[in-house]
Structures are given as C-alpha cells and as structure tokens.
Amino acid sequence: MDAAVRQNQTSEVFANYQIPPNFLDEVFRAPGQVHPHYQAVYQQFLEFSKEEFKALNEHAKMSFFNQGITFSVYSDKSKGVERIFPFDLFPRIIPAAEWAKVEKGILQRCVALNLFIQDIYSDQHILKDKVVPAELIFSSKNYFKAMLDFKPVGGIYTHISGTDLIKHSDGEYYVLEDNLRCPSGISYVLSNRVAMKRTLFQMFRQFNVRTVGEYPQELLATMQSVAPNGIDAPTCVVLTPGVYNSAYFEHAFLALTMGVPLVEGRDLYVDKNFVYMKTINGPKRVDVVYRRLDDDFLDPMEFKPDSMLGVPGIMAAYKKGNVTLLNAPGTGFADDKAVYTYVPDIIKYYLQEEPILNNVHTYRCEKDDDYKYVLENMDKLVIKPVDESGGYGILIGSKATQEQISEFKTLIAANRRKYIAQPVMNLSMHATFIEGEDQFEPRHVDLRSFTLLGKDRQYVLKGGLSRVALRKGSLIVNSSQGGGSKDTWVMTEDNYGMSMQQNGSMEQSMTMDGQTMTMGPQGMSIGTQGTVSMGKPGTE
Amino acid sequence: MKTDYEVVYKTHNTYEENVREAFFSFLILPCQNESQVVRSVSWSNSLEAETFQHTNPFGFEAINLHTVEPFNAFEFQMRAIVEKRMTWFPIDGLLPVEEEQRQLQDHLFYLENHLYLGFAHYTRIQEEYRSKLLMREPQQTVYDYLQKLCTFTYELLEFDPEPTHVCTSANEVLKLGRGVCQDYTHLFIGIARLNKIPCRYVSGYLNQGLDLAGSAVMHAWAEAYIPGFGWQGFDPTNNLLADMHYIKATHGSDYSDCSPLKGTLKTNGKQKTRYGVQVHPLQEAEPAQQQQLQTTL
Numbered sequence: 001m002d003a004a005v006r007q008n009q010t011s012e013v014f015a016n017y018q019i020p021p022n023f024l025d026e027v028f029r030a031p032g033q034v035h036p037h038y039q040a041v042y043q044q045f046l047e048f049s050k051e052e053f054k055a056l057n058e059h060a061k062m063s064f065f066n067q068g069i070t071f072s073v074y075s076d077k078s079k080g081v082e083r084i085f086p087f088d089l090f091p092r093i094i095p096a097a098e099w100a101k102v103e104k105g106i107l108q109r110c111v112a113l114n115l116f117i118q119d120i121y122s123d124q125h126i127l128k129d130k131v132v133p134a135e136l137i138f139s140s141k142n143y144f145k146a147m148l149d150f151k152p153v154g155g156i157y158t159h160i161s162g163t164d165l166i167k168h169s170d171g172e173y174y175v176l177e178d179n180l181r182c183p184s185g186i187s188y189v190l191s192n193r194v195a196m197k198r199t200l201f202q203m204f205r206q207f208n209v210r211t212v213g214e215y216p217q218e219l220l221a222t223m224q225s226v227a228p229n230g231i232d233a234p235t236c237v238v239l240t241p242g243v244y245n246s247a248y249f250e251h252a253f254l255a256l257t258m259g260v261p262l263v264e265g266r267d268l269y270v271d272k273n274f275v276y277m278k279t280i281n282g283p284k285r286v287d288v289v290y291r292r293l294d295d296d297f298l299d300p301m302e303f304k305p306d307s308m309l310g311v312p313g314i315m316a317a318y319k320k321g322n323v324t325l326l327n328a329p330g331t332g333f334a335d336d337k338a339v340y341t342y343v344p345d346i347i348k349y350y351l352q353e354e355p356i357l358n359n360v361h362t363y364r365c366e367k368d369d370d371y372k373y374v375l376e377n378m379d380k381l382v383i384k385p386v387d388e389s390g391g392y393g394i395l396i397g398s399k400a401t402q403e404q405i406s407e408f409k410t411l412i413a414a415n416r417r418k419y420i421a422q423p424v425m426n427l428s429m430h431a432t433f434i435e436g437e438d439q440f441e442p443r444h445v446d447l448r449s450f451t452l453l454g455k456d457r458q459y460v461l462k463g464g465l466s467r468v469a470l471r472k473g474s475l476i477v478n479s480s481q482g483g484g485s486k487d488t489w490v491m492t493e494d495n496y497g498m499s500m501q502q503n504g505s506m507e508q509s510m511t512m513d514g515q516t517m518t519m520g521p522q523g524m525s526i527g528t529q530g531t532v533s534m535g536k537p538g539t540e
Numbered sequence: 541m542k543t544d545y546e547v548v549y550k551t552h553n554t555y556e557e558n559v560r561e562a563f564f565s566f567l568i569l570p571c572q573n574e575s576q577v578v579r580s581v582s583w584s585n586s587l588e589a590e591t592f593q594h595t596n597p598f599g600f601e602a603i604n605l606h607t608v609e610p611f612n613a614f615e616f617q618m619r620a621i622v623e624k625r626m627t628w629f630p631i632d633g634l635l636p637v638e639e640e641q642r643q644l645q646d647h648l649f650y651l652e653n654h655l656y657l658g659f660a661h662y663t664r665i666q667e668e669y670r671s672k673l674l675m676r677e678p679q680q681t682v683y684d685y686l687q688k689l690c691t692f693t694y695e696l697l698e699f700d701p702e703p704t705h706v707c708t709s710a711n712e713v714l715k716l717g718r719g720v721c722q723d724y725t726h727l728f729i730g731i732a733r734l735n736k737i738p739c740r741y742v743s744g745y746l747n748q749g750l751d752l753a754g755s756a757v758m759h760a761w762a763e764a765y766i767p768g769f770g771w772q773g774f775d776p777t778n779n780l781l782a783d784m785h786y787i788k789a790t791h792g793s794d795y796s797d798c799s800p801l802k803g804t805l806k807t808n809g810k811q812k813t814r815y816g817v818q819v820h821p822l823q824e825a826e827p828a829q830q831q832q833l834q835t836t837l
Contacts, residue, residue: 127651134647138654145655145793146597270563271606272592300804301565301604312563312804313604316594 011046013053013439017431020442024169024428026092037095037491044203045090050438053089056199057433060087063195069187069249085188086484087195088432092445092466099210099490102165102173102449103460105356108347110161110451111458113178115350117157117334121147131349132342136386140339142181142295142332146302150319153226154455157328160219160290161451165357167428174358174425176446178343180335182292182327185448185465186215187250190257192465192487208492210462216257218452218459223258223288225454226324234287236260237277239268241293241309251292265293270313275323289314290326298329338386341420360425365416374412374421378405381421383412398424427475430486432468444469446477447488463488541626543784544579547745548818549618549758551801556809558610564803566603567596568758570622570745570787579621586615598797600790621822624784630683635768640682643767644736653765655793656738662709662794663730669714676735683766686732686774687781693728694779699753706795721754721761722795724776728762729794738765740791742773743798745819747785752778758800758817763791787819 019028027038034042048056061084064070070082094102119126120137127134137143162183164176193212197204220236227234240251242264255262267278268286276283291298297307302315317323333339341362344355363370363381374381383395395408412419429442449464466486467477477483549568570578583591589607596602603618635643643649650657659665665673674692676685700718708716710730713723725741732739739762746752746759754760754777761775761782773782782788792798805811 124651128648130647134651134654138658145797148597269561269606269608270604272590273594273604301563301802305802308804313565313594313606316602316604320594 011048012050013048013433014046014431015439017440018442020429022169023426023442023444024167024171025430025442026167026428026445027090027431037093037494040207041091041093041203053433054438056089057435060089060195060199063198064191067191067194069191086468086470087192088468088484088486089196089199090431090433090440091196091487091489092430092447093489093491094463095494096491097494099462101356103462105173106163106165106449106451106460107458108351108353108356109163109175109178109343110158110453112347112350113161113180113334113343114156114158114453116346117180117328117331118151118155119350120333121157121330122149122151126346126349129349131345132339136338137333140333140336142330142336144295144330146315146319147328147330152318152328153228153321153324156226156453156455157331158334159222159226159326159328159453161453163449163451165447165449166425167445167447168358169426169428172358174360175343176360176425178335178340179448180327180331181294182290183448183450184247184250184292186450186461187253188485189450189461189463189465189488190215190253192485196487207489210490210492212461212463215450215461216254219254219290220258220260222452222454222457222459223290223324223326225457226326227287228321228324231287235277235285236288236290237263237268237286239263239265239289239291239293239311241265241297245292247292254290265297265308265310268311268314270311270317273313273317273320273322275311275314275317286323288324288326295329295332298325336386337384338420360422363421365412365419365421370421371412371416374419375409378408380423382424383408383419383421385418386420396424427469430466430468432470432484432486434470441472443472444475444477445486462490541784543624544822545622545624545745545747545787546818546820546822547618547620547622547787549616549745549800549815550817551614551616551813551815553614553811553813555612555614555805555807555811557807558612559614559805559807560610561606561608561806562611562614562803563606564604564614564616564801566616566618566801567600567743567790567798568618568800569601569603570620570789571600573788575625575627575784576787577623577625579623581618581620583616583618585617586613587611596790596792596797598790598792622787624787627783629781630766630769630772633768634681634683634766637679637681640767644682653738656740656765657733657736658793659730659733660794660796661707662726662796663733664710665714665727665730665734666711669711670734673731673734675731676737682737682764683769683772685735686737686764686766686772689728689731690774690776690781691779693724693731693776697724697727699777706799721759721775721777725760725762726794728774728776732762732764739763740771741794741798742782742788742791743795743800744786744788744790745817746787747821748819749821750785752780752785754778755819756816758789759786760795760798761786 019025027034029035064084070084126132158180160182162179165173166176168174189212223236224234237260238251238255240248240262252262263277269276275286277286293309296304297309299310299315300307301312318325341364344359347353347355363374365371365374379397381397385393427444427446430445431440432443434441445466445468447464447466450461452459466488468484468486469475469477470484547570572578587607589605591603591605593601593603674689698718701720703716704719704723708723710726713719713727729739729741742761742763743758746755748755761773763771763773766772773786775782790798
C-alpha cells in the first residue's frame with residue numbers, strides 16, 4: 001500500500017483515539033498524526049484490522065502463558081490465581097538522543113547514591129557538613145549499625161538499582177523514586193521483548209532497537225567483579241525467599257538465564273565464617289550471593305531473630321570479606337522519601353555536577369517559605385509524611401474535602417519536620433490496546449530503568465519496564481493494581497522516517513525520508529535518482 | 541589494687557525432639573579494657589563442634605557454632621580468669637556546667653555518639669510519662685545528675701522478675717513499675733538520652749560475694765558519657781556505680797546488641813533452657829599459690 005494512502009486512512013483500532021488535553025501523549029501530536037519516531041510503527045499498525053489485532057493480542061498472551069510468566073494474586077476471592085502481567089503490543093519508543101541524556105542522568109544518580117551510602121557508613125562527611133540532616137539518616141530503620149566502618153568489595157553497595165522515571169507534561173523526565181533494595185521487573189522486560197519478537201517479528205526486525213537480552217550476562221559479570229578478594233572463578237547464586245514470593249518467577253528466571261544455582265536460605269549454611277551450599281556432592285563454597293530477600297530476613301543472628309528464610313551467620317561471613325552480598329544490606333535509608341528531596345544536593349556534593357535528571361519539586365514543611373507555600377496551595381499539592389511508605393497518611397489536595405485539608409494543616413503544624421509536599425505530576429500517556437473496547441486508548445505510563453554497578457564496571461539497560469495504568473484515568477501502574485506493561489524500544493539511531501520492508505522473498509525495500517530504496521536480484525535503486533552501490537545491504 | 545575473678549558461664553538446653561541443624565552465637569566473653577584484663581579464657585560444648593568467632597558491630601567477639609549432627613541436649617560452658625583493676629571515679633577535675641553542655645551540644649560529638657543517643661523500641665519514652673521523670677537541672681553537672689538519676693530509677697522500680705521479659709520496653713516498665721536489671725537499665729538509658737547524654741547498655745558479670753540483685757545470671761547496667769572524663773558505669777538495679785565488682789562483657793545501644801545467646805534450630809518439639817553464671821574473686825587463693833610455688837622453687 002502506498003504510504004500516502006495509508007496515512008489518510010484511519011484504521012478502526014485508532015478511529016476513536018482521543019488525545020488527552022492535559023497530558024503529554026507520547027505517540028500522537030494531532031489526530032491521525034504521530035511524532036516522527038512513531039511514524040514507522042504506526043504505519044505498520046494501521047495495516048491491521050480490528051480482528052487481526054485481537055488475534056495478535058491473543059497470540060502475545062499465549063506467549064506469556066507458554067513461557068510461564070505469571071504472578072499470583074492473593075485476595076479473598078482469588079486464592080493464588082495465576083495471572084499474566086498484561087502486555088501491550090504497541091511498543092513505547094524512546095529516540096536515541098533522548099535516551100542518551102536519560103541514561104547519563106540515571107548513571108549519575110546511581111553513582112552519587114552509592115557514594116552517599118559509602119560515606120554514611122564510613123566518615124559521614126555529608127552529615128558533618130550538614131548537607132543532609134543527621135537525624136534523618138539515624139532515624140531510618142534501614143540505617144544499620146552492622147554496616148558502619150565496613151566497606152564492601154569495590155566500594156559498591158547498590159549493585160542493582162531501579163530508577164523510576166516519568167515524563168511530565170513539560171516533556172521532561174522526572175525521577176519519582178530510587179529503588180536501591182533489589183528492585184524487580186527485569187524479567188518482564190526480557191519476556192516482553194521475546195513476546196514482541198514472537199508476535200510481530202516481521203515488524204520488529206525492520207527497526208534498529210537496542211538489545212536488552214544481554215542483561216543476565218551483565219548481571220553475572222557484575223556479580224563476578226565483586227567476588228571476595230583472591231577468588232578467580234567465584235561461585236555465584238541467586239537467593240530467593242521461596243516459591244510463595246510474588247517475584248519467584250523472576251528469581252528463577254535470573255538464575256536460569258545466568259546459569260547459576262537458585263537457592264533458598266535452607267540450602268545455605270555458614271561454618272567458620274564461610275558460606276556453603278548443600279549439594280549432592282557435599283558442601284560447596286559460595287562466594288557471591290544475589291539475594292532477593294529483604295534485609296530483615298537475611299540473617300536471624302543480626303536482624304529479625306525469628307526469620308527462617310535467611311542464613312544464620314551470613315552477615316558475619318560478609319563482614320569478614322568471605323562472601324559478597326548484592327545489594328549490600330542497609331541501602332534502604334538512601335531511597336527513602338525524605339532523603340529523595342536531598343538527592344540533587346547529594347549529586348552536587350559528591351560529583352560536583354549539576355543533576356541531569358529532574359527531581360519532582362518537593363516542599364519541606366520545616367522550611368518557613370515552603371511551609372507558607374504549602375498552606376496556601378494545599379489543593380494543588382500532594383502532602384506526604386516522610387517516614388511512611390505504601391501510601392499511608394497521604395493527602396491529595398485536589399481530591400480532599402475542606403475538613404480533611406484543615407485537619408492536615410493541624411497535623412503539619414504539630415510536626416512540620418514530618419511532612420513534605422509535591423505538585424501532582426502528570427504522567428505522560430501512551431496509546432494502549434484496551435481489551436473489550438478492542439481499540440487503542442491513551443493510558444498513563446512510567447518507566448523503571450535498571451542500572452548495574454560493579455567493580456570498575458557500569459551498565460544501564462537500554463530501555464526498561466514501561467508500566468501502564470490500564471484502568472481509565474488511573475495513575476497507578478503497579479501490577480497488583482491493574483497495571484500492564486509495554487516493550488520499550490530505545491532506538492540505535494534517530495532516522496525517524498526509516499522503515500524496511502521485505503516483499504516476497506527476494507526483494508527488500510527501505511523507505512527513508514520519503515525515498516524508497518529497493519534491493520533485489522536486479523540490484524539496488526533509490527527513489528528515482530538512479531542506482532547507488534552499497535557494500536552490505538540490509539544490515540539491521 | 542587488683543582482684544582476680546573466676547567467671548563461669550554455663551548453659552544447658554534440652555529438646556523434646558531431635559535437633560537436625562543448629563546455629564548458636566554466644567556474646568558472653570569478658571572484654572578487655574583499662575580496668576580489666578582477661579588472663580585466660582576457654583570454652584567447650586557437649587557436641588564437640590568446632591567454634592569460630594566474629595567481631596560484632598561494637599567490636600566485641602562472639603563465639604559461633606554450626607552443627608548438622610542430630611542432638612537433643614546441648615551444653616556450653618565458658619570459663620575465664622579476669623583481672624579487675626581499681627576503677628577511677630570522676631571525683632575532681634570535672635568541667636564547668638557550661639563547658640559540659642557545649643560539648644554535649646556539639647554537632648560532631650553528636651555524630652560520634654549517635655548510636656548512644658537515639659531512641660528505639662527499648663529506650664523510647666512516651667510523651668505522657670516524661671513529666672514524672674527526673675531531668676537535669678540547668679546548673680547541675682552531668683555526673684551529679686546521673687548519680688541522682690541512678691537513685692531515682694532504683695527507687696521508682698521494684699525488683700521483680702515476674703512481669704517482664706526480654707522484649708519489655710522502657711514504656712512498659714514505667715507502666716508496670718517493676719522489672720529486672722535489663723528494665724532498670726533501659727529506663728535509665730532512655731532518660732539519660734532525653735537529657736542528650738550519650739548512654740549505652742552494658743552486659744556482664746557481677747561479683748556474687750556481695751549479695752546484689754541480678755548476680756545469679758548475666759547482669760546489665762548502663763554506661764553514660766561524662767564530658768571531660770569519659771564513660772562511667774551506673775547500676776540502677778542496685779543504685780551503685782559500676783566498680784571493680786563489675787566485669788564487663790559487651791556494650792551496645794540497647795539489649796538487642798547484647799543478647800548473650802542467639803540461635804536458630806531445626807526441630808519440631810519444645811525446648812528447655814537453663815543457664816547460670818558463677819563469679820568469684822580468687823584474690824586470696826592465687827597469691828598464696830604463687831607463694832607456695834616460689835618457696836618450692
């Protein structure tokens with residue numbers, strides 16, 4: 001079909017698409033008109049009829065069931081029902097230039113936070129200089145005295161970080177959260193890519209998308225880089241709390257793709273301050289543990305005494321330098337909501353650089369100017385207590401009643417130190433196939449990125465998990481709350497107008513900036529300009 | 541003046557069902573400092589399992605053992621000879637009140653001592669109880685205040701092992717008005733910290749020849765920081781200053797850092813734990829022996 005004809009025709013799956021007036025639409029800039037980097041994919045999608053798209057959607061779902069990528073939902077109605085994490089076929093595309101900045105920003109942030117943790121557990125320069133208030137750190141339940149004056153191999157504490165980003169209506173990326181406690185989601189990123197290739201291979205292969213499949217090898221290399229001193233070929237394992245954990249699939253997935261054993265606490269023991277794995281051939285020494293177990297459960301000798309999930313004595317072995325834990329215990333004080341507000345200062349303090357990524361502007365009620373602003377603008381703000389998590393004690397000004405607002409004013413006045421306020425962030429929206437409606441509608445998305453820090457090595461996954469709030473109008477993207485996800489394409493280069501097509505078996509054609517290049521047994525031609533010779537045609 | 545003590549720690553546990561795997565960690569060794577020297581120390585266990593050590597976050601040595609041999613009884617014994625020297629009390633040369641307070645309010649001082657100034661489960665005291673607590677008078681020196689606080693705590697509570705357990709917090713103790721050495725100590729620590737005085741939990745042994753409360757098992761007392769002098773031990777359970785009758789094992793922020801025995805077991809049935817300590821001065825016996833040796837030589 002001719003490109004011009006295609007553009008004029010609006011496919012039925014996009015026919016009722018309403019561009020959100022108050023939010024940034026990542027795909028559409030006007031009805032029927034997409035941003036340049038979406039042009040090629042959009043054109044492909046226009047070719048599908050509603051029925052074809054429904055069939056593709058079913059195919060993608062089957063791919064997940066067949067791969068066994070499910071999570072369990074626990075509630076009164078459904079006890080342990082296996083569900084798939086809904087996957088949307090319309091990929092989220094991030095242009096190469098845009099990504100380059102995001103990647104730099106994520107890395108900058110992760111490196112600075114790692115230095116921050118190292119400083120807090122050693123000299124505490126940042127506290128001595130009063131850049132961050134000491135009480136804020138000392139009062140965190142994730143600040144561990146067991147980590148004081150101990151430096152892990154390579155000075156790395158946060159080997160794996162998951163930085164959550166959103167794109168605001170101003171077109172800028174903002175960091176919503178730093179997850180420094182073994183963040184999950186990477187298995188979905190890799191599985192989404194597999195499902196995408198299985199379902200739409202003919203389309204996928206025409207684009208130069210940065211790969212994500214190397215992640216398990218990068219993770220393994222990161223683990224090996226921080227092996228205890230003097231260990232050349234370290235034994236690495238993934239430590240899981242067990243099959244009842246909601247992320248068990250991911251633990252198994254990572255162990256499998258890295259080619260290392262998946263163990264539970266009961267498979268390991270500590271003797272003479274070394275960690276051993278029980279195998280059918282007898283004990284085998286373990287050098288590096290990627291533990292997907294919360295700090296509290298890691299070692300009953302050091303933390304929660306009644307935990308049966310962990311390994312008694314592993315902290316002592318760790319502090320003797322006989323085993324490395326990823327991530328280090330006690331990184332949680334640094335990804336806490338109250339510390340978040342200081343991350344730009346932390347970046348400047350350790351790196352002498354301006355932060356590349358934006359922080360959501362945060363008003364600290366302890367500061368007089370901020371306090372005044374918050375009181376005057378409660379209806380436009382989200383008020384959060386600094387020390388709580390899980391959404392407790394939050395006031396969303398725009399949805400609160402007058403009584404709730406005055407009640408909160410009293411609360412803040414009583415303890416100004418405890419409260420922060422943030423403007424409501426407008427998460428960008430992305431065209432998403434909605435089952436039942438059987439058409440594309442805009443839905444809010446965020447992006448969880450994945451960063452690995454090892455000894456003398458750094459890696460940022462090119463892409464991440466684009467989480468979608470499937471419920472109309474919802475801003476909540478969590479999988480347990482009706483969220484789905486998308487494959488995230490970071491482009492190798494920004495040739496927006498480019499697409500490639502293979503007609504029949506012998507001839508390939510490529511459209512670039514309106515010109516069509518055809519290659520086949522007869523040679524190669526570009527548009528009407530005559531023939532051009534090229535070394536290696538069809539490289540992707 | 542010196543006194544030599546023989547310190548024996550013994551625990552005997554029995555289990556209804558076989559224990560298939562176990563990990564024990566003992567934090568019971570007398571420590572070394574300016575006022576005490578460990579002359580000799582040895583320990584043994586009925587399983588003859590090989591033990592290994594690690595240093596805890598406060599620099600004290602813990603003895604660990606791991607076993608996969610099934611057992612239904614376990615005995616552990618530690619014996620140490622500790623030489624205890626005369627301890628100095630902060631009698632004279634103390635700083636003026638203003639200078640003491642200047643040091644206590646200093647930011648770097650706070651950072652250095654923050655582990656002994658914070659409030660957690662054991663040491664946090666609710667607002668509603670604070671009015672009846674003894675606080676430092678504006679012109680009172682830290683040492684004078686702490687001595688009065690020791691007496692205050694001693695008089696506020698009644699020694700009673702019944703109502704409290706290892707998890708009892710200062711708040712609960714205030715409500716009950718009774719408790720054991722651990723409870724007296726947590727309350728003392730909590731109040732001292734409210735006055736911005738660094739204060740830490742000490743676990744150790746008490747000379748049994750004096751008939752003091754808490755000497756049959758491991759004892760607990762507090763150490764508070766006196767500017768210009770250093771750490772001084774206070775025993776609110778007996779209303780005494782910790783002197784040469786007190787043999788220190790460990791210190792920490794509160795009990796959770798000093799628990800003498802921690803362990804995890806794989807077993808199904810119930811267990812019974814018995815433990816006790818013996819702390820006796822050897823002062824009379826030992827020099828006599830040495831004299832004998834010298835004469836025979």
